[in-house]
Amino acid sequence: MKSKQIKNELEQNKYINTLYSIVDKLEQRIATLEKVIGKLQLRLGDVVLYIDKKGEENELERSNN
Numbered sequence: 001m002k003s004k005q006i007k008n009e010l011e012q013n014k015y016i017n018t019l020y021s022i023v024d025k026l027e028q029r030i031a032t033l034e035k036v037i038g039k040l041q042l043r044l045g046d047v048v049l050y051i052d053k054k055g056e057e058n059e060l061e062r063s064n065n
Helices: 002-064
Strands: none
Touching: none
């Protein structure tokens, strides 16, 4: 009876360790995605500023002509 109980506890510990491993990997991937998204947001902001600047330059040229 005790050996069966010990076996069950070992199996549960194995499942718990597997779940912790999976959760750890997911957390790492989420952190990586957050970094990538942050960098993309910065680049997108730069592109928007560039487009706005070009638009303002074009408007100035039109008003001067």
